[in-house]
Amino acid sequence: MLSDKETLDLLEKSYNNRITLLNVLKKCGDAHLGGASSAMDILTVLYNKILKHDPKDPKWEGRDIFILSAGHKAVALYVVLESMGYFQKEILWTYNALNTKIPMHPDEKLLAGIEFPTGSLGHGLSVAAGIANAYKMDKKDNRVIALLGDGEAAEGAVWEAALGAAKYKLDNLTIIIDVNGLQSENYTSDILPVAPFEPKYLSFGWAVRTIDGHDIKQIYKALSEAPYEQAKPTAIIANTVKAKGVDFAENSPEYHHWAPPTDERADDAIECMKKCYVMEVDKVGK
């Protein structure tokens, strides 16, 4: 259980990350604002409190493996990795530039800290399960954690992988599904209804919890207590708000991507984010 102080500290980090994210958009243009902001609290807790990792030794054998299956959220991951000291901040301002090390979808050959290239949806869980299976065979205790989107769940390969992970009893594997309810073109319920996730994963043989994906304490508790059942992989269904913190963009299909049309509009978004932070701080301890 996180103390209120620890929670506030993580909340501050998460909102600083969100403001950095908005500055990336302000300076560099179009990025996946919606999914990046919905996943930011999860990524911040993961890298600050859950994952065993060493920014100074990104290939450290003892590290846990994080796979960003929803690769389009990479801009959020870059911001978090930079905040942890994986690379210099200047690199963030090369987003969208020629020969950048931080392309729209993550590339492990370009940037230390990225474990596996993703972008096309529905790949990450299979790969994560393969890694987890190898670690089981070798009796290694490294965890494997993957972040998936809810729109991504339309890919059949996700469910192939879910079955395979259950068959091999991969309790060293945890996935978090960022259920923000929207995808590239519209609401997920409109494009292809895939919710509810909990009964689906339960019936696939997983241990499941549903949480508020913006509640730092719930995120930490869910991630730190996994696996919930021996011999079962863990699915955390995180209900989130797309473009969390930018009130004019929240839950709107128009903000899957966003390129602020003017610096002033980007600054508006940053102001919204600061106000949201204050409201989130007020909730802690209540």
Added chain:
Amino acid sequence: MENNRLDFDNPQWVDFTSIFGNVLIEVAKTDSRVIFVGADSYRGGGAISYRNAFPDRFVELGVAEQNACGHAAGLAFAGKKPFFSAIANFSTGRCFEQVRDDIARTGLNVVILGRAAGISYGTAGPTHHSIDDFAILRALPGMTIADPADYADFKNMLFEAIRLPGPVYIRKHKQVIKKINPEPYEFKFGKGVMLRQGKDLAIIACGTMVYQSCWAAHILKNEGINAAVINMHTIKPLDTELIDSLMESSGKIVTVEEHTTINGLGSAVSDEIAKKGGAIQLKIGFEDEWPTDGPYLEVLDWHGLTGPKIAERIKTWVRG
């Protein structure tokens, strides 16, 4: 050298699936990282003996090739040496994006096996034929693509594949000549094997077509045409040095493959000829067409891919 030991009236065939499990056991004994990854294909795919020998190094993921392929990539990421086996079209085409993004793009050493490649499943129809596996895989940087001509090639490939740094695709034929390589011969991915000398033209073939090409060369000799035959067991990387020397020696090159003539062995050879000049080429394979159905050897013959038909095509090409 004349390939005297081949008996074209009574060829000795081998089904790679019947030997696969035992060879993989031998490979696995040399390297504890070897893992078999199946997609409901281990029994027919010949891996039962391997499963019995190494039950803890055997992963079966069902009729779900996309997942099996990604899972194999994950195993390789974590240091294993996975052999992912399924019917050729399913281990390449069905999961092409996983092969591309998770295996080829990352450069992981996953060995992909294409069971019953080409038209081995003669009667099973186009869903089970794979005459485009080289074509799609050849476009992937860093991919090694191999088509074994006989048992020795196949065995060597399984042993050598895990010594390569990146991904490897190996065809696993159902009916292929048991022995056609000289003994001893040195196997190396990317190095063709000269089976027969001939000054008039050179036939470059892979897989099952190496035998058919030797048969064609045997027929052509009686017609006064001396054809060299090369077992080009690796389509990528291609033995360009050997092709350059063949261009110099005869200037006439024939390529033969159990594959579409689009972007397979023939196209790879064409690319080299186009770069250097110095030869004309006859490409033999499936034209831009869907193969017909029927017993394997009859389908081959229907499409002109047996020794006598190949010889006839070459004779017409040479003499007009």
